[in-house]
Amino acid sequence: MVKIGSLFMGGDHPVVVQTMTKTDTRDVGSTVKQIHELEGRGCELVRLAVKDREAAQALRAIKREVSIPLVADIHFDARLALAAIESGADKIRLNPSNIKDPAMIREVARTAKAAGVPIRVGANLGSMDPALSRAERARALAEEALAEARLLEEEDFQDIVVSVKSSDVREMVEAVHLVAEASNYPLHLGVTEAGPLQQSLVKSSAGIGALLLDGIGDTIRYSISDSPTLEVDAAWMLLAAMDLRRRGPQIVSCPTCGRCEVPDMLSLVTQLEARLNEIAKPVMVALMGCVVNGIGEGKNADVGIACGRDQGVLFVRGQPVRHIQPAAFIDTLIAEANKL
Amino acid sequence: MVKIGSLFMGGDHPVVVQTMTKTDTRDVGSTVKQIHELEGRGCELVRLAVKDREAAQALRAIKREVSIPLVADIHFDARLALAAIESGADKIRLNPSNIKDPAMIREVARTAKAAGVPIRVGANLGSMDPALSRAERARALAEEALAEARLLEEEDFQDIVVSVKSSDVREMVEAVHLVAEASNYPLHLGVTEAGPLQQSLVKSSAGIGALLLDGIGDTIRYSISDSPTLEVDAAWMLLAAMDLRRRGPQIVSCPTCGRCEVPDMLSLVTQLEARLNEIAKPVMVALMGCVVNGIGEGKNADVGIACGRDQGVLFVRGQPVRHIQPAAFIDTLIAEANKL
Numbered sequence: 286m287v288k289i290g291s292l293f294m295g296g297d298h299p300v301v302v303q304t305m306t307k308t309d310t311r312d313v314g315s316t317v318k319q320i321h322e323l324e325g326r327g328c329e330l331v332r333l334a335v336k337d338r339e340a341a342q343a344l345r346a347i348k349r350e351v352s353i354p355l356v357a358d359i360h361f362d363a364r365l366a367l368a369a370i371e372s373g374a375d376k377i378r379l380n381p382s383n384i385k386d387p388a389m390i391r392e393v394a395r396t397a398k399a400a401g402v403p404i405r406v407g408a409n410l411g412s413m414d415p416a417l418s419r420a421e422r423a424r425a426l427a428e429e430a431l432a433e434a435r436l437l438e439e440e441d442f443q444d445i446v447v448s449v450k451s452s453d454v455r456e457m458v459e460a461v462h463l464v465a466e467a468s469n470y471p472l473h474l475g476v477t478e479a480g481p482l483q484q485s486l487v488k489s490s491a492g493i494g495a496l497l498l499d500g501i502g503d504t505i506r507y508s509i510s511d512s513p514t515l516e517v518d519a520a521w522m523l524l525a526a527m528d529l530r531r532r533g534p535q536i537v538s539c540p541t542c543g544r545c546e547v548p549d550m551l552s553l554v555t556q557l558e559a560r561l562n563e564i565a566k567p568v569m570v571a572l573m574g575c576v577v578n579g580i581g582e583g584k585n586a587d588v589g590i591a592c593g594r595d596q597g598v599l600f601v602r603g604q605p606v607r608h609i610q611p612a613a614f615i616d617t618l619i620a621e622a623n624k625l
Numbered sequence: 626m627v628k629i630g631s632l633f634m635g636g637d638h639p640v641v642v643q644t645m646t647k648t649d650t651r652d653v654g655s656t657v658k659q660i661h662e663l664e665g666r667g668c669e670l671v672r673l674a675v676k677d678r679e680a681a682q683a684l685r686a687i688k689r690e691v692s693i694p695l696v697a698d699i700h701f702d703a704r705l706a707l708a709a710i711e712s713g714a715d716k717i718r719l720n721p722s723n724i725k726d727p728a729m730i731r732e733v734a735r736t737a738k739a740a741g742v743p744i745r746v747g748a749n750l751g752s753m754d755p756a757l758s759r760a761e762r763a764r765a766l767a768e769e770a771l772a773e774a775r776l777l778e779e780e781d782f783q784d785i786v787v788s789v790k791s792s793d794v795r796e797m798v799e800a801v802h803l804v805a806e807a808s809n810y811p812l813h814l815g816v817t818e819a820g821p822l823q824q825s826l827v828k829s830s831a832g833i834g835a836l837l838l839d840g841i842g843d844t845i846r847y848s849i850s851d852s853p854t855l856e857v858d859a860a861w862m863l864l865a866a867m868d869l870r871r872r873g874p875q876i877v878s879c880p881t882c883g884r885c886e887v888p889d890m891l892s893l894v895t896q897l898e899a900r901l902n903e904i905a906k907p908v909m910v911a912l913m914g915c916v917v918n919g920i921g922e923g924k925n926a927d928v929g930i931a932c933g934r935d936q937g938v939l940f941v942r943g944q945p946v947r948h949i950q951p952a953a954f955i956d957t958l959i960a961e962a963n964k965l
Contacts, residue, residue, distance in 0.1 A: 494831025
């Protein structure tokens with residue numbers, strides 16, 4: 286277990302939702318604005334690229350304006366980690382693939398220890414030899430991270446988080462299993478370079494989800510070539526799907542088929558989704574196109590409508606309440622959800 | 626292993642991509658049009674709701690116009706299964722939760738056997754008692770499907786596919802594991818009522834992906850409250866992510882961060898995604914915002930651009946080729962991919 290600012294990670298603590306800003310860290314105004322947006326979506330920890338001394342110094346001004354802990358993302362130049370700690374970074378990420386000087390890593394460990402700042406050893410597949418087999422690459426990736434963790438421990442540094450990421454889902458899952466078997470460090474999960482929204486949701490959810498189902502993972506990050514708020518949304522969707530944590534409402538809705546007797550059912554679901562922010566509670570809202578699974582799912586949900594011919598039956602906590610016309614579906618679901 | 630029309634499923638055969646039409650099956654023109662769209666996206670098996678005799682009869686006209694096998698989705702009334710087989714359905718799905726008369730199920734088995742038509746026993750959680758624990762529900766779901774499969778076997782019927790679905794990912798994964806341990810039937814995987822696009826991609830990929838990683842699953846279906854072509858796209862994205870099958874190009878692209886020195890990198894990825902249909906081959910195309918993972922991932926991809934300051938380096942099969950200006954990134958990647 287590590288403590289990052291006031292946030293606990295690992296052990297029995299809830300899986301932490303994190304992401305990374307996409308602004309230039311030296312642009313304090315834009316970065317603070319983006320962090321506020323991310324906080325509003327439920328981001329609990331945010332990482333910022335620190336690519337030079339100016340970015341490291343900007344952390345100080347950014348930290349004054351935001352309430353979630355900041356992670357300084359360091360590559361190539363370990364001196365930037367020292368500068369980031371000096372600026373008040375709550376956690377450091379070091380990439381063992383491009384920071385290799387043991388003396389510098391030891392110095393970062395001593396400085397971080399004195400400041401009470403944890404370090405994530407974050408190894409990525411990008412640096413592995415593509416001629417190796419998948420199993421060999423996974424082993425090399427895990428070993429790269431564990432070797433750097435051992436180096437930190439030699440400086441009596443214990444506040445270590447580990448990640449081993451790849452854009453290859455099987456490799457990432459295999460490497461994480463190896464690290465989990467070999468150590469007790471809190472684990473940060475993610476699939477790197479997962480691509481545009483739909484592809485990343487598929488790849489990241491498959492990889493991170495499989496590990497969470499096995500009880501592995503203490504913090505998760507979706508990498509999406511799109512807005513970082515979508516990364517945070519996806520993380521919460523996955524934690525809810527895994528029944529680990531809930532934030533805001535969930536939709537249970539059918540894909541529809543030739544059995545659906547309510548016209549425009551799919552656009553009703555889209556409307557419901559667009560108005561979910563009007564529901565403050567972590568409730569499950571069902572909108573089902575027919576009675577096949579509709580009644581059952583309607584009963585399982587907190588609030589649900591199961592459609593019959595041209596109209597629906599409202600269920601609240603499993604009890605049928607009244608008939609509803611399609612034009613009133615969305616308003617009814619939102620009103621009933623907020624009444625709970 | 627079963628044979629559905631000319632399609633093999635199970636054993637060592639590739640995982641089959643399937644989905645369901647959302648049109649009224651009785652509307653032959655719309656249904657045929659949608660099936661053609663789905664075939665064009667790589668759908669290999671398509672299920673149609675057969676909710677009445679007219680829908681069962683429509684299968685005959687639909688089948689004449691399409692080349693992929695058709696599955697008749699039957700609930701409540703097993704006589705519709707007989708009518709669908711009569712109309713040339715290539716496979717029948719029976720829901721054990723709402724078709725319970727053993728004599729009727731036996732009759733369907735005998736008719737299907739005579740016609741060489743496989744049956745999927747498709748149980749859904751919607752019908753389970755919500756007062757049960759998750760483990761109890763998973764066990765009841767698996768048992769419901771296996772009991773119906775045994776009934777079919779008593780009629781010397783062997784061409785059985787099994788599915789146990791739920792909108793609860795853990796429950797579905799648990800139930801599938803129970804069926805996989807207890808039998809050798811080809812397994813159809815899916816998360817029911819998974820909701821709108823983003824949520825369904827998260828839930829379905831986590832559940833189906835975890836099972837595929839364990840080597841379980843012979844056909845997959847994404848349920849999304851949106852266009853069925855998105856369901857097919859997602860299925861292919863998952864199979865590619867699992868390194869099981871490839872269809873068309875894959876994108877490796879970074880989420881970007883404050884390190885990215887190319888302006889509008891995210892919109893370049895969006896442009897690339899929109900033009901992927903111009904690449905005919907199942908190649909991996911990388912577009913990386915900086916050198917941190919860029920060079921490595923660029924090398925792993927078939928064609929890739931890794932950006933430095935205001936420009937990128939083109940990699941083809943791991944070899945750096947030349948510098949490229951951002952305005953030419955997309956055209957270059959597409960041209961080089963098609964040259965391979």
